[in-house]
Amino acid sequence: MSRPLRVAHVGPVAMAMPPAGSGSVELMTSLLTEGLVRRGVDVTLFATANTTTTARLHALFPEGYVENPDMWPWELYEMLNLAAAVERAREFDVIHYQAAYYPMSLAFARLSPTPIVQTLHHSPSPAETRLWASYPEAPFVAISAEQRRLLANVNVVATVLHGIDTDAFSFRASPDDYLLFLGRFTAGKGPVEAIEVARRAGLRLILAAPANEYYEREVRPLVDGSTITYAGEVDHAGKVALLGGARALVYPVQAGEPFGLVLAEAMACGTPVAALDRGAVREVVDDGVTGGVYPDLEALVAGLPAFFALDREEVLRRAIARFGIDRMVDEYIAVYERVAGRRSSVR
Amino acid sequence: MSRPLRVAHVGPVAMAMPPAGSGSVELMTSLLTEGLVRRGVDVTLFATANTTTTARLHALFPEGYVENPDMWPWELYEMLNLAAAVERAREFDVIHYQAAYYPMSLAFARLSPTPIVQTLHHSPSPAETRLWASYPEAPFVAISAEQRRLLANVNVVATVLHGIDTDAFSFRASPDDYLLFLGRFTAGKGPVEAIEVARRAGLRLILAAPANEYYEREVRPLVDGSTITYAGEVDHAGKVALLGGARALVYPVQAGEPFGLVLAEAMACGTPVAALDRGAVREVVDDGVTGGVYPDLEALVAGLPAFFALDREEVLRRAIARFGIDRMVDEYIAVYERVAGRRSSVR
Numbered sequence: 001m002s003r004p005l006r007v008a009h010v011g012p013v014a015m016a017m018p019p020a021g022s023g024s025v026e027l028m029t030s031l032l033t034e035g036l037v038r039r040g041v042d043v044t045l046f047a048t049a050n051t052t053t054t055a056r057l058h059a060l061f062p063e064g065y066v067e068n069p070d071m072w073p074w075e076l077y078e079m080l081n082l083a084a085a086v087e088r089a090r091e092f093d094v095i096h097y098q099a100a101y102y103p104m105s106l107a108f109a110r111l112s113p114t115p116i117v118q119t120l121h122h123s124p125s126p127a128e129t130r131l132w133a134s135y136p137e138a139p140f141v142a143i144s145a146e147q148r149r150l151l152a153n154v155n156v157v158a159t160v161l162h163g164i165d166t167d168a169f170s171f172r173a174s175p176d177d178y179l180l181f182l183g184r185f186t187a188g189k190g191p192v193e194a195i196e197v198a199r200r201a202g203l204r205l206i207l208a209a210p211a212n213e214y215y216e217r218e219v220r221p222l223v224d225g226s227t228i229t230y231a232g233e234v235d236h237a238g239k240v241a242l243l244g245g246a247r248a249l250v251y252p253v254q255a256g257e258p259f260g261l262v263l264a265e266a267m268a269c270g271t272p273v274a275a276l277d278r279g280a281v282r283e284v285v286d287d288g289v290t291g292g293v294y295p296d297l298e299a300l301v302a303g304l305p306a307f308f309a310l311d312r313e314e315v316l317r318r319a320i321a322r323f324g325i326d327r328m329v330d331e332y333i334a335v336y337e338r339v340a341g342r343r344s345s346v347r
Numbered sequence: 348m349s350r351p352l353r354v355a356h357v358g359p360v361a362m363a364m365p366p367a368g369s370g371s372v373e374l375m376t377s378l379l380t381e382g383l384v385r386r387g388v389d390v391t392l393f394a395t396a397n398t399t400t401t402a403r404l405h406a407l408f409p410e411g412y413v414e415n416p417d418m419w420p421w422e423l424y425e426m427l428n429l430a431a432a433v434e435r436a437r438e439f440d441v442i443h444y445q446a447a448y449y450p451m452s453l454a455f456a457r458l459s460p461t462p463i464v465q466t467l468h469h470s471p472s473p474a475e476t477r478l479w480a481s482y483p484e485a486p487f488v489a490i491s492a493e494q495r496r497l498l499a500n501v502n503v504v505a506t507v508l509h510g511i512d513t514d515a516f517s518f519r520a521s522p523d524d525y526l527l528f529l530g531r532f533t534a535g536k537g538p539v540e541a542i543e544v545a546r547r548a549g550l551r552l553i554l555a556a557p558a559n560e561y562y563e564r565e566v567r568p569l570v571d572g573s574t575i576t577y578a579g580e581v582d583h584a585g586k587v588a589l590l591g592g593a594r595a596l597v598y599p600v601q602a603g604e605p606f607g608l609v610l611a612e613a614m615a616c617g618t619p620v621a622a623l624d625r626g627a628v629r630e631v632v633d634d635g636v637t638g639g640v641y642p643d644l645e646a647l648v649a650g651l652p653a654f655f656a657l658d659r660e661e662v663l664r665r666a667i668a669r670f671g672i673d674r675m676v677d678e679y680i681a682v683y684e685r686v687a688g689r690r691s692s693v694r
Contacts, residue, residue, distance in 0.1 A: 072474070072475075080453060080454055083455070086458060103423075111458055
């Protein structure tokens with residue numbers, strides 16, 4: 001019997017994992033870590049000491065820089081956390097770095113005796129990818145075909161869509177009578193467009209996200225407390241309740257995003273998604289099955305009535321099959337074995 | 348005969364060196380590099396390709412991130428430049444990193460087979476030094492006793508005051524009849540206090556620095572075009588002319604700074620300095636010889652007449668003896684030999 005795969009998993013050191021509130025990179029890091037451990041992978045998680053995990057925990061810092069503003073500049077803390085894994089490189093078959101902001105791992109690509117694979121979490125600029133392309137020693141994992149398309153000439157070894165903990169969401173067969181906007185209040189996420197959709201469709205809309213300057217300036221004047229209501233920032237239980245009760249999640253995203261975790265989360269409650277065709281939306285939403293993907297707001301509003309006929313149980317089944325944690329764990333194990341030059345043995 | 352000391356000198360990758368305008372870390376890096384080469388040290392300078400040097404140049408990037416805003420985030424460019432030196436570590440006796448912003452070199456302290464010594468260029472916070480103190484493998488050079496005082500428990504191997512190219516400044520035996528403020532327009536540098544000094548002393552003041560928001564808001568309303576005039580941003584020749592013509596450089600610094608290059612530059616023109624006693628000022632200015640160091644503005648104004656009796660030739664002599672480039676080069680060579688575990692042999 002071959003020995004278990006030994007993985008150093010380097011997460012952000014922003015906060016405890018799993019995150020209490022928002023923190024999509026932290027959530028994905030935690031879910032992947034726990035999934036790998038369940039599969040028998042020998043995982044050492046490099047994270048803050050207040051993190052909860054079944055993996056071995058290597059903690060340089062008691063807490064994260066989002067929790068402790070004295071930890072500045074945050075980049076140095078991220079670097080030292082990654083360096084701690086590279087210092088122990090010979091104990092691992094592969095180092096997996098979650099590049100929450102940018103792949104600082106490139107600085108170690110030619111120094112580490114163990115390959116460092118990095119998952120990228122944002123949409124890079126052409127100047128960024130030109131730089132990264134000069135480090136063929138650095139294997140990247142893209143989180144969508146949309147993101148991979150931007151990574152011209154970069155050494156991309158796989159595309160692995162995120163998984164979510166579908167058990168942490170509750171299926172609702174019969175929703176209430178509202179649309180939902182759930183996400184940060186930025187122009188790119190399209191909260192103002194979500195309000196326009198609700199008004200033109202003559203439906204209620206609930207907005208849920210932390211208030212910020214954009215909210216105060218652009219969104220709040222449009223909230224009337226009856227048709228358009230603001231639910232504030234919600235915790236996980238509140239999120240599940242709001243998602244499950246929605247007729248549809250409205251996702252009129254303006255900027256192309258490399259993924260969209262909230263789309264999969266809505267689907268895990270049986271709630272379909274009404275989205276604009278931007279970024280990775282088509283990779284997450286199956287048009288006509290788990291929601292609708294439209295070229296513009298006009299088409300989205302026209303398409304809304306069809307949502308009420310979508311089979312919410314089928315939406316849930318697709319969510320589990322496509323975004324269940326097992327699929328993501330399987331695909332990352334395959335990446336590790338390939339990057340480490342091992343034959344598949346763990347599964 | 349022993350072989351020459353082999354030094355990797357890692358400068359910022361913000362712009363071409365030596366800098367055309369301001370850039371004190373770039374200027375110091377360039378002066379030290381050229382001084383080391385003149386002394387027979389085998390220096391490889393890690394910098395941008397548009398840098399001018401007599402050392403070997405290892406350039407990853409054609410230009411710097413101040414020159415090309417596409418080079419973002421700048422931290423990654425700094426890291427990769429430093430990593431390039433660490434990748435070649437076995438070719439050097441010592442790696443010298445100019446920590447223009449923060450010592451990202453700590454991330455390589457336990458990975459590099461060659462010691463990395465870093466010069467720190469800012470006044471660190473207690474939280475910063477607590478972190479750095481956990482890396483005893485990382486030798487630091489302080490740029491003043493004032494800065495060293497802040498580096499409690501950090502492995503500080505030497506204090507080396509900056510040097511300047513005294514030949515690049517011109518001595519003026521008889522100045523004109525004005526005071527000079529030369530530096531960035533920030534509350535910490537005290538331009539408003541410099542204006543108060545001039546008014547209370549009944550003397551003209553010339554301000555020279557790039558205009559910015561602070562200038563527009565706080566300084567410009569006080570500029571009257573006769574007693575208080577604004578000369579804009581000056582190049583090196585303009586700086587030398589303004590410094591040489593001044594009765595005194597007024598330096599009513601409010602925030603404690605770890606050094607003050609402009610003080611040494613004034614002295615290299617024979618111009619004394621009227622300064623507040625903050626930060627490293629007492630280490631640069633010899634009270635009663637190259638200027639006056641006062642506890643507050645009141646005392647500074649009262650002390651100004653004494654300046655007109657100071658011997659400008661003596662000011663110049665002190666500048667050359669204390670801040671000539673040779674002293675700095677000597678001291679850094681001693682640091683390198685100590686850190687590399689070599690006996691003194693190069694000088």
